[in-house]
Amino acid sequence: DGGITQSPKYLFRKEGQNVTLSCEQNLNHDAMYWYRQDPGQGLRLIYYSQIVNDFQKGDIAEGYSVSREKKESFPLTVTSAQKNPTAFYLCASSIDRGKTGNQPQHFGDGTRLSIL
């Protein structure tokens, strides 16, 4: 079945450590997104990529980094510079609007990151 796979489901980070969250999609979507969700808040955009080898900062990019070497993959690294990383992280993808008009974003099941 087509979809978005995020791994791991749960992740623990030690102080000073970088951790990487995986996001893979087999929907042949062009655009991919990373969001952070905190209790009682809406989703906030961290980074997004509309094409391979290109990505842009979202609203809260500080302390995070991404790469987009393949169309299917958009990993997110939470660096030690991110002082409050505990949150639920969601990856999404969508088709390029220019190809098919407006299409909804599809989401993975998320990774919950906690501090040890």
Place this chain on the structure above:
Amino acid sequence: KQEVTQIPAALSVPEGENLVLNCSFTDSAIYNLQWFRQDPGKGLTSLLLIQSSQREQTSGRLNASLDKSSGRSTLYIAASQPGDSATYLCAADFGNEKLTFGTGTRLTIIP
């Protein structure tokens, strides 16, 4: 600043009743508006997408409306069921292919 607001934060409704969830946005130059459902500990499931040229979209018991001039969208759920219990989020695309999300309404259907 482009913002999306959802009030109330939580809503409880007896099973079988019809209900309306509200979403407001600050910029009428909206490209599209999307409604999502989120179950606890899960990702988001797309319910309906309304393009700026449309006034409403329907899927089964769900109907979403869009009024750009007043900056409002509603999600109407007919004949509510316990399985409809979830958090419902709306999100606006203001033309840059990025979504701005509301904080959601947590809906509980009481059997």
